[in-house]
Amino acid sequence: MRRRAVVAAVIALELGAARGAAAHRPNMPDGWKWPPTREMKREGKKCLADLRALGVYFKKAPRQRKITTPIIVPEMRFGPLFLMPTFRKPPFVMDCRLARGFAQYAQLISSLGVSELRFSTIYQYRKVRTRRGRGARGALSRHALGLAMDVFEIVLTSGEKLVVKDQYWFNPTLMKIELALRATGGFRAILTPSVDPISHRDHYHFEIGVEYPEEAKKEAEKKEKLRQARARAKRRKAAAERRRLRAERKMKRKKGKGGEDATVTAAAPEEAAATDEPAPAEPDESEGSEEETTGP
Numbered sequence: 001m002r003r004r005a006v007v008a009a010v011i012a013l014e015l016g017a018a019r020g021a022a023a024h025r026p027n028m029p030d031g032w033k034w035p036p037t038r039e040m041k042r043e044g045k046k047c048l049a050d051l052r053a054l055g056v057y058f059k060k061a062p063r064q065r066k067i068t069t070p071i072i073v074p075e076m077r078f079g080p081l082f083l084m085p086t087f088r089k090p091p092f093v094m095d096c097r098l099a100r101g102f103a104q105y106a107q108l109i110s111s112l113g114v115s116e117l118r119f120s121t122i123y124q125y126r127k128v129r130t131r132r133g134r135g136a137r138g139a140l141s142r143h144a145l146g147l148a149m150d151v152f153e154i155v156l157t158s159g160e161k162l163v164v165k166d167q168y169w170f171n172p173t174l175m176k177i178e179l180a181l182r183a184t185g186g187f188r189a190i191l192t193p194s195v196d197p198i199s200h201r202d203h204y205h206f207e208i209g210v211e212y213p214e215e216a217k218k219e220a221e222k223k224e225k226l227r228q229a230r231a232r233a234k235r236r237k238a239a240a241e242r243r244r245l246r247a248e249r250k251m252k253r254k255k256g257k258g259g260e261d262a263t264v265t266a267a268a269p270e271e272a273a274a275t276d277e278p279a280p281a282e283p284d285e286s287e288g289s290e291e292e293t294t295g296p
Contacts, residue, residue, distance in 0.1 A: 048071070056100075057075060073099055101187070101209075113158070116155035117151045126143060152164055186209055188209040
């Protein structure tokens, strides 16, 4: 029983750690917070006004988890372009920013001969895999914010239906749509079979780009300035430490050289004294020979 209790406790701790890791990866757009800030709400109202100006008929939707400005487009019509579900039933809740994006680029898409984008998912609160292992599904999907749509089929004005799974690599129209929307710069991410052949092998993931709130931008700039100031102070401290170490090494070299000079100076008088001493006289051979001659 004790062993089972220990195992259960370990599993509970691991699950708690994974949930904690997931909680720290909200994957919100830069500068966004939840609940929405005042500036995010102001931008949402501006988006609604833009959508009216673009001639899109919409209704405000009930509040949804993590959608800043939830709306419903009953007819799912954006000028000449229709968004049609593959199997789900309406209503389809989305953030106003996604609807505005398709309204802005509807003419561009239709100019490529497209009349319908057939999708499976817009808003769905879920998480996505960001890495392998524990807590791999901890990051929030942009579908959970109502900012993305998955398109599996495209219907042309001629009535022909293009299936991404089967025709992406062979039909030039599918590639033209992808390249044209990428060129607008209005989408944060466009994931296709060529970009992600595993998770997006059978559909397009269109994720609209959103504004960076001015308040959050100022706060981020302030943090960046503080980070740079700290980095400069750290570099100055490191430079001062290097100068101190160089000075210490230089002082040690001077001291070592001074000791060597003192040793040489002390040894010099001894050598000089040894040089000044008279050499012992050598015996004179001539004198010795005379003594031998005059001796008895």
